[in-house]
Amino acid sequence: MGNINKDNLLYMAKYSAFNPYRMREREMGYTTSIGSSDALAKSLYCGMKAIATWDSDREKAPPTGGIFNLEFSPEGTLLVAACEKKSIQIFDPLTHERIHAVNGAHTDCVNCVKFLDARMFATCSDDTTIALWDVRNLKKKIRTLLGHSKWVKNIEFSVKDKLLVTSGLDGSIYTWDINSYTEYNLVYQRVFHTSSLMRCRLSPDARQMVLCTTGGLIVIIHDLNLATLAQDLHGFKPNLYRLMQMSHQMIPVAAMYDHLFDSKNRENRVEFVSDFPEGNDAEVVSALQVHPQGWSALSRNISHDDKSEWTCIHDIQPMESPCDKDTRDTSPVGRGRRTPSRRTRPRVYRVPRPMHPNPMATTHIQITRESERAAAGPSTSHQGGAPISPPQPSRLGLPGIQNDVWEAAITIKQHRLLQEMYNRGADVPSTSGYTPHQESPYTSDEEPAAKHFIRQNKNRLLYYIEETNEGKGFIKELCYSSDGRIVCSPFGRGMRLLALNSDCGELSGVAQDLSQPRLMVELGQSLGIHTDLVVSSKFSPRYHMLVTGCLEGKIVWYQPFSGESL
Known part of the structure; x- marks a missing residue:
């Protein structure tokens, strides 16, 4: 050994x-093994070592607040930072110098930046708007997009459909046609809505959409077609369907959408991912990234007891199953129930606990006004007219997911009452004239619901690792390297570089040996350079370069370096 x-x-x-001899061998044409x-x-x-830093105090510039998001241009020639105090900062990644600043880019903190091409990018904010910018002229916005009713947290761009995709804490996902607009706004459509939505990501080829929620659930939409998504998923409630899975009780209003999970669906097929490591009873999946090749989803979640945070990698590639029954629970309702794999205790459905707003922490995920269900949200589609003003939040502040739970609880209660009456042989009123005293196809020990199947979720977990639990409530944006070999994960006042194995192998080369989920390997860490909690990180798409940002507004650059670090 x-x-x-x-x-x-x-x-x-x-x-x-x-x-020093590697380049010589390459120049001489030797093949690599x-x-x-x-x-x-x-x-x-x-x-990787820290080689440069930037903060607003050094340049005597207005304070930026926390660096909530970092984004490189497609060619890696520009770096844009989304800042807490309503500004965006633009840097030259190679010289580490700020080349432009847009103060007052929004009227509330800026949450996310997304480049659409080499010159145009979009930003979103807690002011419920999305702004389009041109790097050649940053004196004014190209356009402001109105439609969301709560904080906008995510921007994606579908290269296949040429559509901007945004999601917010109002639970809505919108698509925007940036090439077709009216006098007042772009042509846009609400393609999906679900309570407790946190993040929405697209795969690089825009063939998959991945969602995460505050209910410990990851939703994958395979063979994505944004043009028909609103119609295909109309009325579908992921929280309600998940409750049916966990309770092993048929809920008719949820079971009617069982066809969405059928492997025969050629477009917009839905899949749930709910397996997490042992000891990780995931509740809030706050951060989400997709592998550069679309192979896996990287997420960070907070456990139900708020005492631990975990980083997980799940496989999101389509899986061919020979029979749908392989993914269904065939046991009758009320009999032996299977507990989810790799859990120390059965998981029960939870209504999110009441939370209190913290005006000092604008990215705090213990939110009340963001997680409240939007009362009478925007219309499904809109092609013009006056700008839409966001509706006021509910005075009671009940999360939208609570309505789903209440509706399901009533259904389950009625179903159990009906079963008890059948078992006792009591007369059950029926408009068709049928009573249990009549001949029934069920035997005395059978139940009417025995013929139903409740579809269960496949095990998708590949890798995991427990994180530090500092800075409870803040979203820590982790990221993949451009080649997908490495994960950068914020770690307190620093960061960690995580790999799938000690040799820094690719997922395609190591996943074949996986028989069960494995612990990720720490390649290195950098602590102490930031003076506050690190909440954002990003790898350059062109260079071996990494940047991180913290709540104090400091940005640190990391590159491979053989000399002394900072």
Whole structure:
């Protein structure tokens, strides 16, 4: 075993990026062996060190507040920071200098930045609006998009449909046609709505949409067609369907959407992901990213007891199942129930606990006004007219998910009462004239619901790791490297670099050996450079470069470096 480890270390050193002979062998045309790319990547990522910092105090500029999001342009030539105090900051990634600032970009904190191409990008804010910008002229916005009624937290761009996709804490997902607009607004459509929505992401080819919620659920929509999504998923409530799965009780209003999960669906097929590591009773899935190749989803969640945070990687690639019954619970209602795998205790459905707003922490996920269900939200589609003003939040402040639970609880209660009456042989009023005293196709120990199947979720968890629980309530935006080998995860006042194995292998090369979920491997960490909680991180799409931002407004650049760190 010692010889194997020694040989592996020698191999890694031979193909390291810092080996002076590597370039000479490449220039002479020597072929590289299998695994050399892993050795090269490991040497680069393990050599990541902080090389530069920026903060507003150094330039005597107006304070930026927390750096909530960082985004590179597609070519990696620009870096844009979304800031708590209503501004966006633009940097040259190579010189680490700020080249422009837009103060007052929004009327509330800026949450997210998304480049649509090399010159145009979009920002979203807690002021419920989305703004379009051109890097060639930042003196004014190209356009302001109105439609959301609560904080807007996410922007995606569908390269397939040329549509902007936004999601907010009003539970709505909108698509915007940026090439067709009216006098007042762009042509837009609400394609989906669900209570407790946190994040919405698209795969790089826009063939999949991944959602996460405050109910510990990840939803995948396969073979995405944004043009028909609103029609296909009309009336579908993920929370209600998930409640039916966990309670093992048929809920007719949820079961009527069972066809959405059918593997025969060619478009907008729905899949639930609900398996998490042992000891992680996930409640709020607050951060979400998709692998650069669309292979997996990276998420960060907070456990139900608020005592732990976890980073998880789930497989999101379509799976072919030979029979739908493989994914269904065939046991009759009320009999032996299966508990979810890898859980120490059966999970029960929870209504989110009452929360109190914190005016000092604008990205705090313990929100009340964001998680309240939008009363009479915007219309499904809109092509013009006056700007829509957001409706006022409910005075009671009850989360929208509570309505789903109440509706399901009434259904389950009625169903159980009906079963008890059948078991006792009592007369059951019926408009058709049928009573249990008449001949029934069920035997005495059978139940009427035995013929129903409740579809269960596949196990999708691949990798996981427990995180520090500092800064409770703040969203920590983690990210994939451009090659998908590495995950950068905010870790207190610093960050950690996580890999799938110690050799820094790709998912396609290591997933074949997985028989059960594995712990992620820590390649390195950087602590103490930031003076406050790190809440954002981003890898450059072009260079081996990483940037992180904290709540104090400090940005740190990391690159492979063989000398002394900061």
